[in-house]
Amino acid sequence: MTLLITGGAGFIGSAVVRRAIADGRRVVTLDALTYAGCLANLDPVAKDPRHVFEKADIRDRAALDRILAAHRPTAVMHLAAESHVDRSIDGPASFIDTNVTGTFTLLEAARAYWAGAGRPEGFRFHHVSTDEVFGSLGAEGRFTETSPYAPNSPYAASKAASDHLVRAWHETFGLPIVMSNCSNNYGPYHYPEKLIPVVILKALSGQPIPVYGDGANIRDWLFVEDHAEALLRVLEAGTVGRSYNIGGESEASNIDLVRMICAILDDRRPMAGPHARLITFVADRPGHDRRYAIDPARIRDELGWRAATPLRTGLERTVDWFLANEDWWRPLLQRRDAGQRLGVGA
Ligand SMILES: NC(=O)c1ccc[n+]([C@@H]2O[C@H](COP(=O)([O-])OP(=O)(O)OC[C@H]3O[C@@H](n4cnc5c(N)ncnc54)[C@H](O)[C@@H]3O)[C@@H](O)[C@H]2O)c1
Numbered sequence: 014m015t016l017l018i019t020g021g022a023g024f025i026g027s028a029v030v031r032r033a034i035a036d037g038r039r040v041v042t043l044d045a046l047t048y049a050g051c052l053a054n055l056d057p058v059a060k061d062p063r064h065v066f067e068k069a070d071i072r073d074r075a076a077l078d079r080i081l082a083a084h085r086p087t088a089v090m091h092l093a094a095e096s097h098v099d100r101s102i103d104g105p106a107s108f109i110d111t112n113v114t115g116t117f118t119l120l121e122a123a124r125a126y127w128a129g130a131g132r133p134e135g136f137r138f139h140h141v142s143t144d145e146v147f148g149s150l151g152a153e154g155r156f157t158e159t160s161p162y163a164p165n166s167p168y169a170a171s172k173a174a175s176d177h178l179v180r181a182w183h184e185t186f187g188l189p190i191v192m193s194n195c196s197n198n199y200g201p202y203h204y205p206e207k208l209i210p211v212v213i214l215k216a217l218s219g220q221p222i223p224v225y226g227d228g229a230n231i232r233d234w235l236f237v238e239d240h241a242e243a244l245l246r247v248l249e250a251g252t253v254g255r256s257y258n259i260g261g262e263s264e265a266s267n268i269d270l271v272r273m274i275c276a277i278l279d280d281r282r283p284m285a286g287p288h289a290r291l292i293t294f295v296a297d298r299p300g301h302d303r304r305y306a307i308d309p310a311r312i313r314d315e316l317g318w319r320a321a322t323p324l325r326t327g328l329e330r331t332v333d334w335f336l337a338n339e340d341w342w343r344p345l346l347q348r349r350d351a352g353q354r355l356g357v358g359a
Contacts, residue, residue: 014038014039014087014088015038015039015040015041015084015085015086015087015088016033016038016039016040016041016086016087016088016089016090016248017041017043017080017081017084017086017088017089017090018030018033018040018041018042018043018089018090018092019043019044019071019089019090019091019092019093019119020043020044020050020091020092020093020094021040021042021043021044021055021066021092022042022044022046022050022051022052022054022055022066023044023049023050023051023054023092023093023096023204024049024054024096024198024200024202024203024204024207024237025092025141025198025237025240025241026042026044026090026092026093027051027054027055027202028200028201028202028237028238028240028241029090029092029241029244029245030042030055030058030064031055031057031058031241032238032241032242032245033245034058034061034063034064036245037063038063039063039064040058040063040064040065041064041065041066041067041080041084041086042055042064042065042066042067043067043069043071043077043080043093044066044067044068044069044093045068045069045070045071045093046068047095048348049095049096049097049204051202051204051341051345052066053341054202065084067080067084070115071091071093071111071115071116071118071119072110072111072114072115072118073118074118074121074122077118077119077122078122078125078126081122081123081126082126085130087133087135087136087137088136088137088138088139088248089119089123089137089138089139090139090141090244090248091116091119091138091139091140091141092141093111093115093119094111094112094115094171094172094175095107095108095111095112095168095171096168097168097204097206097207097355098145098166098168098169098298098356099206099298099355099356100168100355100356101166101167101168101171101356102166102167102298102299102300102355102356102357103355103356105167105171108167108168108171109167109171109174111171112168112171112172112174112175113171113174113175113178116140116175116178116179117178120138120178120179120182120188123138123188124182124186124188127188127189132187134189136189137189137190137191137248137253138179138182138188138189138190138191139190139191139192139193139244139247139248139251140175140176140179140190140191140192140193141193141195141244142172142175142176142192142193142194142195143169143172143194143195144156144194144195144196144233144258144260144305144307145164145165145166145168145169145172145302145305146162146163146164146169146172146173146176146194147160147161147162147163147164147194147305148162148163148164148165148169148302149163149165149302149303149304149305150303150304150305150306151303151304152304154306155260155306155307155308156194156258156305156306156307156308157258157308157310157311158194158255158256158257158258158311162176162177165300165302166300166302176192176194176256179192180192183253183254184254189253189254190253190254191247191248191251191252191253191254191255191256191257192255192256192257193243193244193247193251193256193257193258193259193312194256194257194258194259194307195235195240195243195258195259195260195307196232196233196234196235196259196260196261196305196306196307197232197233197234197235197305198234198235198236198237198240199234199235199236199237199327199328199331200236200237200238200327200330200331200334201237201330201331201334201335201338202237202341203237203331204345205342205345205346206355208267208270209270209274209328209331210335210342211223212270212271212274212275213274213278213331213332213335214335214342214346215291216274216275216278216288216291217278217282217335217336219284219291220291221291221292221293222271222275222288222291222292222293223293223295224267224268224271224292224293224294224295225267225294225295225296225297225298225301226294226296226297226298226301227268227294227297228266228267228268228271228294229266229267229268229303230266230267230301230302230303230304231264231265231266231267231303231304231305231306232264232265232267232270232304232305233260233261233262233263233264233305233306233307234261234263234264234265234270234324234327235259235260235261235263235320236261236320236321236322236327236330236331238322239261239320239321239322240259242318242321243257243259243312243318243320244259246312246316246317246318247259247312247316250315250316251316252315257311257312257315257316258307258308258309258311258312259307259309259312259318260306260307260308260309260320261307261320261322261324262307262309262319262320263320263323263324264304264306265324268292270328271289271292272289272292273324273325273328274288274328274332275287275288275289275291275292276288276289277328277329277332278332281332281333281336282336296357298356298357299356299357
């Protein structure tokens, strides 16, 4: 089995690549290496003969056709995306370009490749999406695969649009797709603009730790390596045309999560006072969804997958990874807009 993994130099994509190679699969990583892409994420597999890297943009049809023809993948796992909600507020255009037009271009290239190969039944197009397409929950309830779409940010709207395209390419053209919608990930190689790495790195440097609004927004956190395993399970065992919600069953408010990280750092890197004294509440993100939570019953009951890593254990592993891998994150702090507050709106 040869997998073509788009966005494989990003946070989650690289976890899937590393896991697939460790499992003995052949992998072609396709990535445009935007500000969020990082070849160092693939260092652990760089010398493996079963891994090939192709620098290409999913909006470039000619490049996609060439790569598909050259490597003849048995499946496409589509993770390439603009992924940061705050950036989608400051500049939505690139989210529409990559997440909508890029997904369309990739679907068309995959459809032509699959048709040209005689429409093999075993081919899969796995579209990787987010729970943010479902909008915001109140205090009760969880998202299921039949929850109505109600995206609130430009990022979520662009992902929702891409989900609809993938579904339509299955219904109209018969392309054998599977889809998954996942909750918030965290773990090693997390780009240092997202909440958890920001908290770790600000705390380590003794700077204010920004918490949006009142910190009561709730997310359902999933360790990235558990997500990678779930994605490969959906790819291999998921029913064609079906979507699967993937969640960690680990809900936490942002403020509780930040306090947990501070407590871990108090243990690992004690400083004069508790790290939590650095917590600073800042203006909220416009359209900030209050609560996300995933009901993972379908993937658990049909595919036998369940998140393996408890939140506290995953956070300890993440903090320890950032402490041990300064060579990875320090250069990223020099990249575009690093460390700036983004997405405060007009
Ligand atoms: N991070 C999360 O918590 C989360 C949760 C659920 C779903 N997702 C989805 O999972 C996927 C991966 O998320 P992530 O957090 O790893 O994102 P990321 O921003 O870390 O990585 C995205 C990767 O895609 C590449 N890319 C961007 N535009 C491209 C283009 N036009 N052509 C080719 N490559 C391009 C980037 O270079 C980068 O390597 C996304 O589709 C995202 O919507 C993320």
